[in-house]
Amino acid sequence: MASSRPRARSAEVDSASAREGAPGRRPGFAVGHGSRWVLAAAALAALAAAAQAGPRYGLGRPATQAEIAAWDIDIDRDGRKLPPGSGSVAQGRTLFAAQCAGCHGAKGEGGSGERLVGGQGSLASGKPLKTVGSFWPYAPTLFDYIRRAMPLNAPQSLTSEEVYAVSAYVLNLNGLVPDDTVLDAAALAAVRMPNRDGFRPDPRPDVPLRARPE
Amino acid sequence: MSDARTDRDGLASPQRRHVLGRGLALVGGAVVGNAAAEKAAAESAAAPPDVPEWMKAPGADVGSEPYGSPSRFERDLIRNIPKSLPQYTSASSRTPLQDLDGIITPNGLFYERHHGGIPEIDPDRHRLMIHGLVERPLILTMAEIRRFPSESQIYFLECSGNPGFEAMTGRTASDLVGLVSCAEWTGVRLRTVLEEAGLKPEARWVVAEGADAAAMTRSIPLAKCLDDAMLVYSQNGERLRPQQGYPLRVLLPGFEGNMSVKWLRRLNVTAEPAHSREETSKYTDLMPDGTARQFTFMMEAKSIITRPSGTQRIARGFNEITGIAWSGRGRIAQVEVSVDDGQSWTVAQLQAPVLTRALTRFRLPWTWEGAPTTILSRATDETGYVQPHFAELTAVRGVKSFYHNNAIIPWRITASGEVTNGFLKA
Structure with missing residues (x-):
């Protein structure tokens, strides 16, 4: 039964290019490429269908919706899974001073923790400065990351209101929301980050093969 | 200073300097013959005609170490931990590649x-x-x-x-x-x-x-x-x-x-x-x-010579060049070594097993006549991808991309046999 299942498309492409052994040919497993994913969608649907067969080993127990809700802290880039609650820039300023400034600096200028502020317009320069304001493409990711991983010494300790507030303050420090902002799920998802369109799929292998000095 | 052990010890890195008290000391990469070290060596000699003391009494009992650890003479073979980081909660430590053999990391x-x-x-x-x-x-x-x-x-x-x-x-x-x-x-x-x-x-x-x-x-x-x-x-x-x-x-x-x-x-x-x-x-x-x-998952083909490599020192005569190669796209097909700074390349021997997406050990016998040079290795994987030079990579990507640097690593060898990072000015 297992042998009738289609093999992973990527593996087939990979071995095909290996057989041909053509130098400079793009190996099929450069999976980051967006267009390749679109092309592979039909094959993936077939794979997923193959994986729908009933449980073969009967291991584990069902996870209840309540259990999933208690553990699932993933926020997607569109913010559709952002929780209820809200927080203001002013609340965030107070929280930031107490919980974040020790590592990230009073104004997010960085310290033992990463710099959070500045650098807009610097990415194509000789001294690019990657911060929340200059580099992060999606505002809801701020909520996701702060909630799951910050502060470094006490992750998952902030309430949703507090995470909204700190997110608002960090965005405010970057000039992306005004001083009187109160962020909730809809407002955070509506913040358009300056570098939203700054990311590209992986084009590798990208180094011309035969231009090499021998 | 001319026996096999001296040659081998001459390859040791400074981190393992304590091991070398037997015959010579390496200080700052230089070979130093020093009276105190020679005296200590004479006292501890386990060479003929002496019979070493570890043969004259039983060793430690079975089970004296419930979970075994390396010899105390290897105590400096440890992870390479960066000094003085602002914090160590989110950080990294490195494998001491130059002091390991084979393909499996302990x-x-x-x-x-x-x-x-x-x-x-x-x-x-x-x-x-x-x-x-x-x-x-x-x-x-x-x-x-x-x-x-x-x-x-x-x-x-x-x-x-x-x-x-x-x-x-x-x-x-x-x-x-x-x-x-x-x-x-x-x-x-x-x-x-x-x-x-x-x-x-x-x-x-x-x-x-x-x-x-x-x-x-x-x-x-x-x-x-x-x-x-x-x-x-x-x-x-x-x-x-x-x-x-x-x-x-x-x-x-x-x-x-x-x-x-x-x-x-x-x-x-x-x-x-x-x-x-x-x-x-x-x-x-x-x-x-x-x-x-974004989503740059693949680790492209790469290799490095681990012996001789930076901070080691070689003697004239026979030296085996060895190192590791690997590719995220599959098996290593070939590793070439240059002993003349890339003017010519020789195919190295690959040690079996050569496994997909695993380290592969390569070796090349070499006789060094004493002339300063630079040695390099470059890997080719089964897809035909060839490990690039640093300049080739940065011509496409610049120097700010940080990740996925699989450049050829040059080791410079001076007339005294000292091995240093070829990316640095001589």
Whole structure:
């Protein structure tokens, strides 16, 4: 039964290019490429269908919706899974001073923790400065990351209101929301980050093969 | 100074200097014959006509070490831990590549990269949740995970920034590319576990989350999950070490190391990637035009000569050149070595086994006549991809992309036999 299942498309492409052994040919497993994913969608649907067969080993127990809700802290880039609650820039300023400034600096200028502020317009320069304001493409990711991983010494300790507030303050420090902002799920998802369109799929292998000095 | 041991010792790195008290001392890379050292050597000689003292009384009892450790004479063979970091919660340590043989990294020397420290997890209390676009959301205990059909595979693991394009200043092989290691991993195919939950047709990605203080999160394309991806609980025959994700981690052969999420507690099957901080602002590659490459998973073919290598010193005459090569795209097809700074290349011998997405050991016999030179290695993998020179890489990507630097590593050898990083000015 297992042998009738289609093999992973990527593996087939990979071995095909290996057989041909053509130098400079793009190996099929450069999976980051967006267009390749679109092309592979039909094959993936077939794979997923193959994986729908009933449980073969009967291991584990069902996870209840309540259990999933208690553990699932993933926020997607569109913010559709952002929780209820809200927080203001002013609340965030107070929280930031107490919980974040020790590592990230009073104004997010960085310290033992990463710099959070500045650098807009610097990415194509000789001294690019990657911060929340200059580099992060999606505002809801701020909520996701702060909630799951910050502060470094006490992750998952902030309430949703507090995470909204700190997110608002960090965005405010970057000039992306005004001083009187109160962020909730809809407002955070509506913040358009300056570098939203700054990311590209992986084009590798990208180094011309035969231009090499021998 | 002319016996075999002196030659061998002459290759030792400064970290192992204490071992050398037997015959000579290396100070700052220079060979020094010193009266005190010679006297100490005479007192401790185990060469004829003397019979060494360790033959004249029984050794330690069986079981005197319930879990064995290396000889005390090897106590300086340790991880390469950076000095004076602002914090060590999110940081890395490197494997001492120049002092290891073969292709398997001892568990205690496997490189580390943690984003929120090393959690201490009770395996009996640990749970794996699988949810999202699945027919049957599941919770599995470690005992249940170990009941799935298992397999063992040898794969390398490499950090994506090994090293950064502006961090080519290291002295040793470990300083330069010590964020790569290789082990035999045992666990269950991720595909098997996903099939147990049953994938919905719209499933395209699996978001993996660690049970560490960073709740480390990366999105894995479904094709990889259904191909060679594993959930592993053992490494080199024993349970994972805490530093490597005890009791359970993802293992994605050939992909950048941070995606092989450690301390795995949750797999969320989704239609879209999470676009987590780690895959937007962190592990993305900034190009000269200001755009950044995202989802740059593949670790491309690479090699490094580990002996002779930086801070070592060679003697005239026969020297074996040896090192390691690897590719995220499959098997290593060929490693070439140049002993004349790239003017000519010789195919090195590959030590079996040559495994897909594993370290491969190469060797080339060489006689050094004493002329200063630079030695290089370059790997070609089974797809025909050839390891590039640093200048070729940076001509395309600039020097600000940080990750995925697989440049050819040059080692300069001076007239005195001293080996140094060829990226640095002589």
